[in-house]
Amino acid sequence: MTHVPAIHDRIGRDAGAPGGGRGARGRSLALVGGCEAPAAASAVVAIVGAGPGDPNLLTLRAVQLLQAADVVVYDRLVGPGILAYAGPAAERIYVGKARGDDPRLQDGINELLVRLARQGKRVVRLKGGDPLVFGRGGEERAHLERAGVTVEVVPGITAATGCGASAGIPLTLRGVAQAVTLVTGHGEDGEPDLDWAALARLGHTLVVYMGLAKAEVIAGKLIGHGLHPGTPSAIVENGTLPSERVLTGRLDELGRMVRAHRVTGPALIVIGEVVRQAHEVLADERPAMALAV
Numbered sequence: 001m002t003h004v005p006a007i008h009d010r011i012g013r014d015a016g017a018p019g020g021g022r023g024a025r026g027r028s029l030a031l032v033g034g035c036e037a038p039a040a041a042s043a044v045v046a047i048v049g050a051g052p053g054d055p056n057l058l059t060l061r062a063v064q065l066l067q068a069a070d071v072v073v074y075d076r077l078v079g080p081g082i083l084a085y086a087g088p089a090a091e092r093i094y095v096g097k098a099r100g101d102d103p104r105l106q107d108g109i110n111e112l113l114v115r116l117a118r119q120g121k122r123v124v125r126l127k128g129g130d131p132l133v134f135g136r137g138g139e140e141r142a143h144l145e146r147a148g149v150t151v152e153v154v155p156g157i158t159a160a161t162g163c164g165a166s167a168g169i170p171l172t173l174r175g176v177a178q179a180v181t182l183v184t185g186h187g188e189d190g191e192p193d194l195d196w197a198a199l200a201r202l203g204h205t206l207v208v209y210m211g212l213a214k215a216e217v218i219a220g221k222l223i224g225h226g227l228h229p230g231t232p233s234a235i236v237e238n239g240t241l242p243s244e245r246v247l248t249g250r251l252d253e254l255g256r257m258v259r260a261h262r263v264t265g266p267a268l269i270v271i272g273e274v275v276r277q278a279h280e281v282l283a284d285e286r287p288a289m290a291l292a293v
């Protein structure tokens with residue numbers, strides 16, 4: 001097994017999380033009656049989607065697995081309200097990564113999961129949103145399966161659908177948007193590497209994950225490929241959480257909106273006519289309904 005020194009800097013036990021600590025395993029399964037803990041005899045890891053932030057958006061299966069877990073390995077976007085569903089005796093291991101971190105951190109996480117599973121522990125790998133949407137869940141599953149570990153993947157509500165519901169933005173709408181595309185604003189080398197001509201077509205909603213830092217570039221590329229500069233656009237920050245903010249404006253204002261409102265994320269950018277339906281608009285933003293297109 002390869003040793004990755006860098007991982008030790010980032011992986012730590014989160015003793016301060018609600019329900020954390022090493023005391024008696026006190027939380028009963030009463031919240032979700034009748035669920036059974038998975039057998040610990042074989043090496044098993046559940047890769048579980050935690051949803052966009054609001055703990056109420058966890059799936060029933062996610063809660064069952066959290067309550068039965070011996071160890072929860074969790075990401076940066078998984079909040080304390082979600083971790084509280086794990087039993088008090090469950091070990092919590094933080095492996096959050098930030099933009100620009102050493103890519104070898106992922107190797108360390110993969111190896112950690114294999115090691116824990118081989119110890120016979122009931123391992124929950126908890127990831128924000130859906131593990132298979134910009135979540136590297138596919139890579140982790142492949143690594144585990146190559147190592148002979150059985151994997152269960154539990155889907156979660158991805159940020160696009162969570163933020164859409166919360167901000168009042170339908171991602172598709174009859175007669176308005178017949179398709180939706182989820183893209184990342186963060187390419188392999190940091191720059192978004194996308195088929196701009198395809199994304200600029202009309203009748204379509206574009207949802208950009210991890211696009212804050214490149215909001216101006218993304219808007220410029222889309223406008224350069226024919227999308228109207230006045231196309232309604234929204235930024236949803238901390239979607240589904242009490243701190244949620246929804247900013248709406250024109251496509252050519254996206255960069256200014258990020259700077260003016262000091263949006264630091266996590267945030268999604270939604271571009272398309274569906275944004276006219278957003279139900280929350282900051283007072284100093286022009287209402288999306290008034291945008292000329």
Ligand SMILES: C[S@@+](CC[C@H](N)C(=O)[O-])C[C@H]1O[C@@H](n2cnc3c(N)ncnc32)[C@H](O)[C@@H]1O
Binds near residue numbers: 241
């Ligand atoms: C590494 S991706 C993980 C996506 C996740 N697997 C999902 O399905 O939502 C992280 C990005 O998701 C978006 N995101 C996640 N949670 C969010 C939230 N509560 N509000 C807005 N955007 C969110 C942001 O663009 C953030 O930079």
